[in-house]
Amino acid sequence: MVYVRPYRRIFYLLVFLTVATAVLGTLRPFLIQQMVDVTIEQNDWVGLNRGFGILLVLLVAHAFVSYLQTYFGGWLGQYIVRDIRVDLYKHILNLRLKFFDRTPIGVLVTRNISDVETLSDVFSEGLAAMIGDILQIVFIMAFMFYIDWRLTLVSLSVIPPLLFSTYVFKEKVKKSFQEVRTAVASLNAFVQEHLTGMNVVQIFNNEQREYRKFQALNQEHTRANIRSVLYYSIYFPVAEVLAAVGVGLLVWYAAQGQIEGTISKGALIAFIMYNALFFRPIRQIADRFNTLQLGLVSTERLLKLLDSQEFVPNNGTLAPATLRGEVEFENVWFAYNDEEWVLRDISFRVEPGQTVAFVGATGAGKTSIINLLSRFYDINKGHIRIDGQDLPAYDLSVLRRHIGVVLQDVFLFAGTIRDNITLGHEDITDTQIWEAADLVGARRFIERLPGSLDYPVMERGATLSVGQRQLISFVRAMVYQPAIIILDEATSSVDSETEELIQEAIEKLMQGRTALVIAHRLSTIQKADRIIVLDRGEIKESGRHEELLRQDGYYRQLYQMQYKDVLAG
Template structure:
């Protein structure tokens, strides 16, 4: 029982520490200007059309009450002018028709405008995230990133599809109503306007709390998505340890917090509209009470009727402005989180005058290289080494010795804290990233297979490769024999992460993908760890041919796979202990000899 309580507490602890954080920024128009800047590409086409149709429909709405009140009541009906009455009825019908046409096109063009802007924001955000360094992804879960690309961008859709244009329309409408009401009766207008300062004070006090509430909604959604992403990817582990119930309890807590945050935000946002309706009731009471007094003192009935129309219209834009204001707060909460990502700069920046690495021989040099993933410990200590072009270099050592760090620095996924990494004598900081990575392929132990066909997965690193070249690469690594046995061969569709394939088959596909890219440097990071001995022997034969003339870096715990390496570098806690070929290191009787001996002893014991 006690263990169960501790388990729940541990889950809550994990839940607590994986959460996203609120962004403490003041509501500012500078940020809103940046957000509205996404309208710039449409200033010459869709935006003017939407504004013109909005102004036309608003002008019609402002004119109609004058036709009904002043002209109809005080002239056509009062003077019993049937000709004017017919003309007014036709004119009012024509105005309503014109308003309907203008509104139809306003809705059409504003929706098109909004969808284009949302498309641009999401496209730009995804493009920017793809260029960020590995350090960015090390600190964030996939779920929290997905929330910003999908949910946060979607939350701005209503603002751009209707909010901005409706905001302009309501401001114009409100300004027009106030002007006309003052012209009709300054006294009655001032009497009704007395309630506006109170509305302003209440809406101002709510602003910060509403914005914070919507920020919390985004944070809880990020946590919910992170847990869902983790749970689905780890479902096999969950079922293996029969932790479905505990996982469900954990999800219930995350889901409840998400629900509670939405409830809190919507309750605060919904408070404004009832207050506007109450203000409308007070304004109507003032109109009737004070209007009767003015009629008794000479005001025309038509003016009073017209004023009543405008008063009914007056609270409508104010109510909608409250809704738009809520949309604005939601958009601001989301835009803060989106701009946080857009303002994130790569930890591995590319110089403006970076050079194109057109040709690469593959000579790699580390000079006094130090590297730290964090301040607590160093992964590499003043490391200097040289890998000759075209040779096969093996990196050996216990977990945490710095093997993968060296590979990451060669691909320039990270920059060294101190020292320089050079290829063919050129500092990698002076090279364009794309030109470098096009010539360096990495095969990892945990192979990622994309949804699509076998052919598309192999072609991923070189999209312009022909079908024949894809098949040649598959044959070279021994993948062709199992691909042909699939239902549709190279056209077989594989699901996300390639779950329909075995671990070894996925690894073979990653080899084919890397070799098809025709790299000058090939990094094999525990690439054969998941392959059986028979398949490994086939790959070794293929690699002997494929790696000729290329620089190969092999990271392996299974020392039997690196016997033929030209140079074996033995690492320990970020330092080089010894290096040489297999024979030299075995004769020296050092660390490598002990590692080989211990592995063979384990095999014999097994």
């Protein structure tokens, strides 16, 4: 209802149209009863013609009001769904990375698309329509009691078993719908994950095994849907039979009254019509209830996601136009999971303009350090400072704007080269893009592409080489003129020729900036002002390349392992 508030005028109009539809839909049998018992019995042809005219006007008015109700119900549902989906996506965008570490992407896709779309049905086909059905039942009963209370009681005699069967049906279908939504989320997660990792599936000849896994998930989805179909196939025939029994009882009782002269022909005709009108909304209510049940299941999932407060706190107010680039870690402890320490008592200082490299075995904690500096995660203990200020003191968006990050696995979106460099920032001009491209040596290959900056990039940059994707990521980092640059294994996936080109780009990238570099290839960091050696989350050594070689410690061992063939020669 919070999302209804901006459209409350349409909502009130919809309520009015719903009431009007219910009233207009129940007037016809009453009017026909009056025509039969009054005008026809009295041979009043003028009154009969007048009655037919009124009936025709009612039919046209009912059709028009029904059209408006259906249209505005759908309109309201779609706009509400639009607003919910936008808010949900905005909420997801601001969640911390820890949330995404444990939540499958396919599940989030299901929440943002399928579950939200279900709410559209709640507004267009469920809630308003159910209110209309209930009002129609109330008006029908009012007219029925007004015409003949005895026939009304006979007609209502089958209501208790119908209500009981409706309740059982509702509960069974709710459970099956929950199973369906769970199966849909599992299917989406599986398909998304395996399409993304299709190269791994094919490299290891795993197509048949993954196919069988998909078959099993799909079979569970099918079973859940068939269970709901089974409940529908049982309920609706039962409802039809009960409705037919109600009509049979009505005719049997009214026929006796007709013979005895206590019940009029018009009343019998009106009650047969009312009986059909009465049972139709009851059967529909059960169906509407299922739409609501499905909406409730989706709403529970959406609210759980919207209520998650896994944000990186952004209470900082510092928003400097520039940074000097001084970085300091003081006694930093960090764990992705409680007490499973990834970093242990890390302390180091980087002066503005310095280049500091981090080396160590896989899992030593190198990537965790750059994640903490960009506040993708918050530390458990200690302090991280930039220009003497703790990270939380900075406005998060300003902080990240001053830090350029080039990752080992470059992610490119489907779009143009320009889109992937600016990421939609309209204030970044082509002139700035070309300046950054010149700086890192990317202009030449971009100009050779068909369309240059307008060259269409496929999903994840599939039509570009690894080196080209890496150069685009350099341009993307440089176009914002960051004070601090972070390079995470930027040359680990390229050939030697491309590495030379990228190494030149890196040297230009780091000029005049504070640089934190992670590299497995020690040849790329020998000129660093300082090299920090990490092992199991602890700093083991720190110094320049030559100093660390003389110490005969961890760094020398790493160096000898990488260059053992050269040293042996």
